Amino acid sequence: MNHKSPSIAKKRAHHNRFRLIVQACFLALSNGYIKGFARGQIFTGASKYLCLPGMNCYSCPGALGACPIGSLQATLNAREYKVSLYVVGLMVVFGTLLGRFVCGFLCPFGLVQDLLYKIPFVKKLRSLPGEKFLRYLRFFFLVLFVLILPAFIADFMGLGEPWFCKWICPVGTLEGGIPLVLLNSAMRGAAGFIFRWKLVILIITLFSSIMIYRPFCRYVCPLGAIYGAFNKVSFYRFKIDRSKCTKCSACQKICKLNIPVYEKPNSADCIRCGDCKAACPEGAIHLQQWT
Secondary structure (H helix, E strand, C coil), rough: HHHHHHHHHHHHHHHHHHHHHHHHHHHHHHHCCCCHHHCCCCCHHHHHHHHHHCCCCCCCCCCCCHHHHHHHHHHHHCCCHHHHHHHHHHHHHHHHCCCCCCHHHCCCCHHHHHHHHHCCCCCCCCCCCHHHHHCCHHHHHHHHHHHHHHHHECCCCCCCCHHHHHHCHHHHHHHHHHHHHHHHHHHHCCCCCHHHHHHHHHHHHHHHHHHHHHHHHHHHHHHHHHHHCCCCCCCEEEECCCCCCCCCCCHHCCCCCCCCCCCCCCCCCCCCCCCCHHCCCCCCECCCCCC
């Protein structure tokens, strides 16, 4: 197996560079309204009616599209469900085609966490105590903060409030809250308890991302919970060639989410980063072939 190691390392390095380029390009495309950052104003053009596949805050000054989770919350209990059904339909399409490939390649906040994890630290953690339970928390956030509360508690206009965005989401704080507070004097005067509360959540999330790989994706992200449910049936999924697989567990060792890929190639936790495929010494991990 040693004679294969140099080629495997080179293959992994090439793959990681490619993924980083794709992530960076999609980040730039998603937040391409440069004037927004210069003026401290949110883009309001027609493309804001379109939902982007990943977690990218609507309130980011550069955002050219909307976040599907935020859009779903804001319209869930409206009298006419056209918008919420449109958002659900888009998420089903993204999930069916790509599953959590969106998380691994197309999510701006995923890129932020990836870069933070590259920072050297005394000890990197493969998992936390109670890891199996903690990974179900994202379903709790999805059901309570994204579905139930917005559906049954309305604001003065009769619309559901974006509870997850308002009280939990660190993406909105990083991409929208902080830039707007820094660039817009009116926003600075309006920043209060909620902003400070979410700033604490953001700091915890960012610091945790240095120690453990993608804590937000693992434990909190409701969009990841939705896409993960499609991993086993999406067009983009993995298949193990059992005639080649030796169960050496090289895929699990390289997986930053500690998934036994040789047993569960389409786990709901898998973000489709492709590290396992690039690291397999036998070439036993393939994309599912559709005929």
